[in-house]
Amino acid sequence: MRMIAEFEKTGRMSWFSHLDLQSTMQRALRRAGLPVRYSQGFNPHVNLAFATALSVGCQSLCEIMDVELQQEVAPERFVDDLNPCLPDGLKVRRAGLVEDSAPALMALMQEARYTVCVPGVDLRANVEAFLRAPSVLMEKRSKTKTRQVDIRQMVHALDCAFDGEASTLDMILEQNNANALKPDLLLGALAPGQPCRAVRTGFYAKGKDGGRVGLFEAGLGQK
Amino acid sequence: MLYDAIEPLLSGVQKPARYTGGEVNMIQKDPKRAEVRFAFCFPDTYEVGMSHLGMKILYHILNKREAFYCERVFAPWTDMERAMREHDVPLYSLETFTPVKDFDLIGFTLQYEMSYSNILNMLDLAKVPMTWEERERAGAPFVVCGGPCAFNPEPLADFVDLFMVGDGEEQIVELCERYRAWKQRGGSREEFLLEMANLEGYYVPRFYESLYAENGDFAGVRRLSEDVPARVRKRCIPDLDAAEYPDRIIVPFTEIVHDRVMLEVARGCTRGCRFCQAGMLYRPQRERSLETLTGLARKLLKSTGYEEMSLSSLSTGDYSHLPELARALVEEHSCNKVAISLPSLRIDSVLGDTLEQTQAVKKTGLTFAPEAGTQRLRDVINKGVTEAQLRASVSDAFQKGWSAVKLYFMIGLPTETDEDLEGIAAMAKAVLDEYFAVPKEVRQKGLRVSVSASSFVPKPFTPFQWEPQNPMEELQRKQRLLRDRLHLRSVTFNWHEPHLSFLEAAFARGDRRLGRVLLAAWKRGCRFDGWTEEFKFEEWMAAFADCGLTCEQFAHKRYDLDAPLPWDHIDAGVTKEFLKREWKKALNAETSPDCRKKCHGCGINQFVKGVCTACE
Numbered sequence: 001m002r003m004i005a006e007f008e009k010t011g012r013m014s015w016f017s018h019l020d021l022q023s024t025m026q027r028a029l030r031r032a033g034l035p036v037r038y039s040q041g042f043n044p045h046v047n048l049a050f051a052t053a054l055s056v057g058c059q060s061l062c063e064i065m066d067v068e069l070q071q072e073v074a075p076e077r078f079v080d081d082l083n084p085c086l087p088d089g090l091k092v093r094r095a096g097l098v099e100d101s102a103p104a105l106m107a108l109m110q111e112a113r114y115t116v117c118v119p120g121v122d123l124r125a126n127v128e129a130f131l132r133a134p135s136v137l138m139e140k141r142s143k144t145k146t147r148q149v150d151i152r153q154m155v156h157a158l159d160c161a162f163d164g165e166a167s168t169l170d171m172i173l174e175q176n177n178a179n180a181l182k183p184d185l186l187l188g189a190l191a192p193g194q195p196c197r198a199v200r201t202g203f204y205a206k207g208k209d210g211g212r213v214g215l216f217e218a219g220l221g222q223k
Numbered sequence: 224m225l226y227d228a229i230e231p232l233l234s235g236v237q238k239p240a241r242y243t244g245g246e247v248n249m250i251q252k253d254p255k256r257a258e259v260r261f262a263f264c265f266p267d268t269y270e271v272g273m274s275h276l277g278m279k280i281l282y283h284i285l286n287k288r289e290a291f292y293c294e295r296v297f298a299p300w301t302d303m304e305r306a307m308r309e310h311d312v313p314l315y316s317l318e319t320f321t322p323v324k325d326f327d328l329i330g331f332t333l334q335y336e337m338s339y340s341n342i343l344n345m346l347d348l349a350k351v352p353m354t355w356e357e358r359e360r361a362g363a364p365f366v367v368c369g370g371p372c373a374f375n376p377e378p379l380a381d382f383v384d385l386f387m388v389g390d391g392e393e394q395i396v397e398l399c400e401r402y403r404a405w406k407q408r409g410g411s412r413e414e415f416l417l418e419m420a421n422l423e424g425y426y427v428p429r430f431y432e433s434l435y436a437e438n439g440d441f442a443g444v445r446r447l448s449e450d451v452p453a454r455v456r457k458r459c460i461p462d463l464d465a466a467e468y469p470d471r472i473i474v475p476f477t478e479i480v481h482d483r484v485m486l487e488v489a490r491g492c493t494r495g496c497r498f499c500q501a502g503m504l505y506r507p508q509r510e511r512s513l514e515t516l517t518g519l520a521r522k523l524l525k526s527t528g529y530e531e532m533s534l535s536s537l538s539t540g541d542y543s544h545l546p547e548l549a550r551a552l553v554e555e556h557s558c559n560k561v562a563i564s565l566p567s568l569r570i571d572s573v574l575g576d577t578l579e580q581t582q583a584v585k586k587t588g589l590t591f592a593p594e595a596g597t598q599r600l601r602d603v604i605n606k607g608v609t610e611a612q613l614r615a616s617v618s619d620a621f622q623k624g625w626s627a628v629k630l631y632f633m634i635g636l637p638t639e640t641d642e643d644l645e646g647i648a649a650m651a652k653a654v655l656d657e658y659f660a661v662p663k664e665v666r667q668k669g670l671r672v673s674v675s676a677s678s679f680v681p682k683p684f685t686p687f688q689w690e691p692q693n694p695m696e697e698l699q700r701k702q703r704l705l706r707d708r709l710h711l712r713s714v715t716f717n718w719h720e721p722h723l724s725f726l727e728a729a730f731a732r733g734d735r736r737l738g739r740v741l742l743a744a745w746k747r748g749c750r751f752d753g754w755t756e757e758f759k760f761e762e763w764m765a766a767f768a769d770c771g772l773t774c775e776q777f778a779h780k781r782y783d784l785d786a787p788l789p790w791d792h793i794d795a796g797v798t799k800e801f802l803k804r805e806w807k808k809a810l811n812a813e814t815s816p817d818c819r820k821k822c823h824g825c826g827i828n829q830f831v832k833g834v835c836t837a838c839e
Contacts, residue, residue: 016240016476027528
């Protein structure tokens, strides 16, 4: 069996890396005494996968992990046992069991949703202009090279509210095996030079009717 | 709250998780209810400091007491330091983001001399005056220091209110208790320090002065009043098994140098290597019992979730109950996939073949430290390893499937000649021979022999404390010679630039005048000297010149056997007579067998009986 769990990574916990999350979660599972399954080999580790990495500094309300279990555990017990073993800022919200044969969540993921708060500026006009444009080219830098990408097509929804003090952006961005747009690149197009303090608020898969469904629900629905 | 000022800096620095705290098992208390707040400062990065066992022990001991709150502070890396200075963020604690200047006591642990510039830098970042005189005027917190380098406190005498010499477990509690009482009753700082100076193991430099001869030679430390002891005797925990030890330790998010449970099986060492300061300072050797250790291991693994555990001490292979302990730990914890790191030399004898087959024992690499290349020089330094032993061990290891061996040596040891250096090359070749003597079908492919040579640094309280360090040119010549001789297939030779060892030698045996040099070097931008990329040798030399001193006059000094030494007013337990005897034996290449076999009268049994004397 595998347990799929949705968890938050907020506050101070946003500052450690994806690699650090692996060991932190592994040790928490061990402290909780949950019947996790280990890999074979010289350095056995908990068989544990995450839907996708989260940028350092970015918070999330909807991270998803996928843990292999030696024996079945009730999802409620999994949540109740694990949460006291996690540091403040990491918190499991819900969990569900799937068969070993169920597809990996990474394969189902299509979109990620973020909220970004930008203080001191009204970005509503910039957002309208962005949405009207047929294409928006931005430079995407990786470790080895820089290339031009059209980010417009990867923005599936974008909304901006302004309360007189800050703009709050709500964005749904492409996030699948082939393409992924991170919120900082979009913010670079809307408000160059602004620091990007994003919160990931959702992951989506494609539903049977072609519409948007939550990734967690989609993962469990594939039993 | 200070965190709001820190957070915006984090996206611009490397490894931000070093600066945010909040780890599992971090102690959370209401700071307002703490009667004494202690800032435990480690003068290096988070990854280095969090690997340090002493900090884990003392953090646990203080925080177990409701009235005290001990919080951690590390040196920010240069990028974070820049950001903090730019945005006027003071040095703060990870537990509650409290500025260091708001604590009652600021404690630094002195693990190596080359972290001293970080102490000044951290005080500056904390906006705490650096010298005790300035702090007195400003009413700033006391700065206290402990750790092995506190045995020669003089280079830091201008900056520190109080040194704690010896085992810290009891002392740190006593200090906080006395501080609390002093704070409650009110009184002068001097009154408090005078009270402390009269307890065992505390050195208050303001009550002592340094004397110098006209030619600039150090001429002794003298107490300024009869109210303080002439010599400060180290503190020693007689019964290690009864000493407090943490049953939960902080589990960092981000990888640290030693990222595992460390179980301290013993303190001290009976081997008596003559270059080894720790072997002298931590006498007598004391052990924890099997029951205590298995109980601690169980609790620590449960509370941390760690997947690895190491047995820690100066010489774990000598722990009396090692086979039983190793077997008990493997049997109990292998089902939870916990790997136990054991000293590589003893794996076979300790565990036997059946357990070796399991994955529960982590082979941490085959390392040997003969330290010197010929039997003569190994006898001089009293390192009881023979070439035959080395050959037998590596041959056995190669037959069992090892193919990588690390050999550690020192160059510049007293009485060393080029013949001893040739001996290092010969030992590396002996290892190659043993490998090729194992049949091809049996041995593992990919032989790698790594030879490391560090430069000898004479240290206080060792039989070599009177010896000069080799000049840098001589060390460099020796390195070149070794590099030529070790230009062999499958052998890599590692060495360090001797500049850092040169500076280390000055501070290890230096006197109070080095405080001025340290301050001048800090002003010239020196910090993180132990990190090659940050070490500014030219600035250090300029700092010596600023003060009218040279690094040579300290590092290359041969002290007369009867001359006063800058650390004579500290009593580490081993007597000067013993060290002199050992020095004379060294010059004659005469060995002193392991203290468990024969007592050499080092003087430590005036304090307490350890394994050495218990055997008698």
